[in-house]
Amino acid sequence: xxxxxxxxxxxxxxxxxxxxxxxxxxxxxxxxxxxxxxxxxxxxxxxxxxxxxxxxxxxxxxxxxxxxxxxxxxxxxxxxxxxxxxxxxxxxxxxxxxxxxxxxxxxxxxxxxxxxxxxxxxxxxxxxxxxxxxxxxxxxxxxxxxxxxxxxxxxxxxxxxxxxxxxxxxxxxxxxxxxxxxxxxxxxxxxxxxxxxxxxxxxxxxxxxxxxxxxxxxxxxxxxxxxxxxxxxxxxxxxxxxxxxxxxxxxxxxxxxxxxxxxxxxxxxxxxxxxxxxxxxxxxxxxxxxxxxxxxxxxxxxxxxxxxxxxxxxxxxxxxxxxxxxxxxxxxxxxxxxxxxxxxxxxxxxxxxxxxxxxxxxxxxxxxxxxxxxxxxxxxxxxxxxxxxxxxxxxxxxxxxxx
Amino acid sequence: xxxxxxxxxxxxxxxxxxxxxxxxxxxxxxxxxxxxxxxxxxxxxxxxxxxxxxxxxxxxxxxxxxxxxxxxxxxxxxxxxxxxxxxxxxxxxxxxxxxxxxxxxxxxxxxxxxxxxxxxxxxxxxxxxxxxxxxxxxxxxxxxxxxxxxxxxxxxxxxxxxxxxxxxxxxxxxxxxxxxxxxxxxxxxxxxxxxxxxxxxxxxxxxxxxxxxxxxxxxxxxxxxxxxxxxxxxxxxxxxxxxxxxxxxxxxxxxxxxxxxxxxxxxxxxxxxxxxxxxxxxxxxxxx
Numbered sequence: 001x002x003x004x005x006x007x008x009x010x011x012x013x014x015x016x017x018x019x020x021x022x023x024x025x026x027x028x029x030x031x032x033x034x035x036x037x038x039x040x041x042x043x044x045x046x047x048x049x050x051x052x053x054x055x056x057x058x059x060x061x062x063x064x065x066x067x068x069x070x071x072x073x074x075x076x077x078x079x080x081x082x083x084x085x086x087x088x089x090x091x092x093x094x095x096x097x098x099x100x101x102x103x104x105x106x107x108x109x110x111x112x113x114x115x116x117x118x119x120x121x122x123x124x125x126x127x128x129x130x131x132x133x134x135x136x137x138x139x140x141x142x143x144x145x146x147x148x149x150x151x152x153x154x155x156x157x158x159x160x161x162x163x164x165x166x167x168x169x170x171x172x173x174x175x176x177x178x179x180x181x182x183x184x185x186x187x188x189x190x191x192x193x194x195x196x197x198x199x200x201x202x203x204x205x206x207x208x209x210x211x212x213x214x215x216x217x218x219x220x221x222x223x224x225x226x227x228x229x230x231x232x233x234x235x236x237x238x239x240x241x242x243x244x245x246x247x248x249x250x251x252x253x254x255x256x257x258x259x260x261x262x263x264x265x266x267x268x269x270x271x272x273x274x275x276x277x278x279x280x281x282x283x284x285x286x287x288x289x290x291x292x293x294x295x296x297x298x299x300x301x302x303x304x305x306x307x308x309x310x311x312x313x314x315x316x317x318x319x320x321x322x323x324x325x326x327x328x329x330x331x332x333x334x335x336x337x338x339x340x341x342x343x344x345x346x347x348x349x350x351x352x353x354x355x356x357x358x359x360x361x362x363x364x365x366x367x368x369x370x371x372x373x374x375x376x377x378x379x380x381x382x383x384x385x386x387x388x389x390x391x392x393x394x395x396x397x398x399x400x401x402x403x
Numbered sequence: 404x405x406x407x408x409x410x411x412x413x414x415x416x417x418x419x420x421x422x423x424x425x426x427x428x429x430x431x432x433x434x435x436x437x438x439x440x441x442x443x444x445x446x447x448x449x450x451x452x453x454x455x456x457x458x459x460x461x462x463x464x465x466x467x468x469x470x471x472x473x474x475x476x477x478x479x480x481x482x483x484x485x486x487x488x489x490x491x492x493x494x495x496x497x498x499x500x501x502x503x504x505x506x507x508x509x510x511x512x513x514x515x516x517x518x519x520x521x522x523x524x525x526x527x528x529x530x531x532x533x534x535x536x537x538x539x540x541x542x543x544x545x546x547x548x549x550x551x552x553x554x555x556x557x558x559x560x561x562x563x564x565x566x567x568x569x570x571x572x573x574x575x576x577x578x579x580x581x582x583x584x585x586x587x588x589x590x591x592x593x594x595x596x597x598x599x600x601x602x603x604x605x606x607x608x609x610x611x612x613x614x615x616x617x618x619x620x621x622x623x624x625x626x627x628x629x630x631x632x633x634x635x636x637x638x639x640x641x642x643x644x645x646x647x648x649x650x651x652x653x654x655x656x657x658x659x660x661x662x663x664x665x666x667x668x669x670x671x672x673x674x675x676x677x678x679x680x681x682x683x684x685x686x687x688x689x690x691x
Binding site for chain 1: 451452453454473474475482484500503505507509539543550577578579580581599601603604605606607608609612681684685688
């Protein structure tokens with residue numbers, strides 16, 4: 001009764017030979033066996049889940065900021081926490097001797113079916129054959145074509161087909177997507193996260209600001225991270241998030257960044273993001289992801305979901321981050337972005353003058369006049385760039401290209 | 404009543420969504436090389452601004468229409484959408500969007516002529532149709548089982564001088580997509596008209612699960628109403644073409660029965676069998 005040593009029946013899940021020993025409680029063992037069986041049969045989600053449980057043998061530090069949340073207080077060196085994996089929620093106990101014991105497993109054995117029915121996050125293939133057609137992709141492998149587009153959509157309650165309809169105009173207007181022609185011709189892949197409400201935005205500011213740690217997105221982000229990892233050798237993949245999809249993408253990038261993985265040949269873009277942009281940009285930089293001129297596209301600061309969710313000051317922070325970390329990002333682009341950021345929250349006049357004078361002093365050009373090239377301004381101010389565009393296109397493009 | 408697109412609450416019970424009334428439908432009439440086609444349909448009122456609308460041109464000529472393949476990588480069948488509309492269906496009292504009926508009327512022709520027999524010959528038409536359905540639906544496989552069943556509820560329409568039929572394409576195992584519905588008839592030796600409907604319901608879940616929450620009846624009824632209003636008047640040239648095609652042909656009507664086509668290979672059938680066995684085994688381990 002008082003013997004706390006593991007009995008012979010308890011089989012080690014991992015850590016038999018090295019690392020911390022991971023065991024299963026008798027109640028969790030049969031469920032683990034089924035998971036293992038499913039994983040061996042080539043079930044994608046079960047493989048991720050089993051690998052997730054086994055990775056405990058390397059300690060939990062490397063998992064810390066992504067998919068673990070503490071369950072109860074620490075007492076006598078014991079510690080209990082949840083591990084949220086695709087199709088499975090595990091309660092794990094860390095014993096005082098450093099071993100881990102899986103106490104309880106809640107698993108959806110029909111996770112594959114739930115993914116198919118769009119009740120759980122999953123990857124979908126979207127193609128246009130007369131109409132938009134969607135079909136689920138098993139195994140989390142995107143199409144191996146060059147320059148494949150993967151849309152990471154917002155958490156919407158709805159059939160994947162409706163999600164496509166709702167996202168297609170944002171997606172086709174993102175510069176890196178190649179427009180509606182590319183999308184209809186080649187189709188694209190979509191990572192869909194079912195949910196009741198949008199990720200981040202005005203109503204979920206807390207979630208928006210700490211999205212890389214938000215536990216409600218763990219499952220989806222882990223699947224996306226695995227998809228991104230699988231696709232790392234495919235050339236020129238473009239990861240485009242739509243609205244709150246930026247949250248899932250941010251967390252997935254966090255998971256990859258923690259494992260020191262880079263995606264050199266891929267590009268990223270956030271369409272109308274509703275979650276913290278400064279975090280997303282710094283992670284994209286860590287993963288060596290390329291971008292268009294901007295990380296974001298179609299950002300509308302009049303939309304409070306984007307202004308508040310994306311971080312009020314991100315219009316200033318992101319340019320600063322880029323100036324510090326990107327070699328091809330010069331001070332003129334920095335000024336251009338600052339101006340855009342400012343202009344969008346409608347305090348344009350003051351900054352135009354101040355930035356203009358500040359820069360004008362050392363570069364010897366009249367910057368305020370040139371700033372008209374960056375954003376469309378109303379009234380006569382817009383006339384000068386437009387006239388230049390019409391009669392001296394070369395000169396116009398030269399100036400525009402600098403910002 | 405009160406079926407608006409604004410959503411303020413979740414719908415909990417079974418509901419019958421409402422769409423546009425067919426009573427207010429206006430006549431749509433157009434011709435292709437003299438053959439006149441008309442039907443009644445309500446105004447376009449999709450829930451999604453991105454949905455494409457095409458108003459038909461009054462007069463169309465085969466040679467001037469740009470025919471495009473359904474699939475960019477396979478040009479076996481080409482189409483040109485002549486008319487396109489969709490209608491949103493909404494639940495009661497602020498429960499919002501529930502489903503959508505999409506319609507597309509298109510001219511269809513094979514990319515390369517594999518058979519020389521005219522579409523006016525019933526057997527030739529049925530063969531081409533089998534190939535057409537295979538082209539569109541046979542690619543998708545779930546664990547060795549085909550994801551789509553087509554045609555289902557095959558009904559021959561005898562009202563017109565040309566052969567015509569309606570049928571459904573329904574999702575099979577492992578497919579949560581919405582069913583499609585077709586009304587097809589040939590209008591030349593190598594062209595046919597496809598009136599396509601997609602009976603879509605929103606939300607997640609398989610079609611059976613959706614049946615418990617959202618009724619398909621109103622969406623289906625609108626498609627039936629539109630189908631029933633279709634009028635076809637073949638041009639004299641086409642009638643001559645048809646008469647020539649049917650010379651010496653005894654069987655002049657389409658088959659009354661057209662069972663669902665089977666596209667899977669024996670290996671795929673075995674794979675599906677294996678998959679079912681695996682599922683049973685998983686249950687056994689779980690129960691033991």
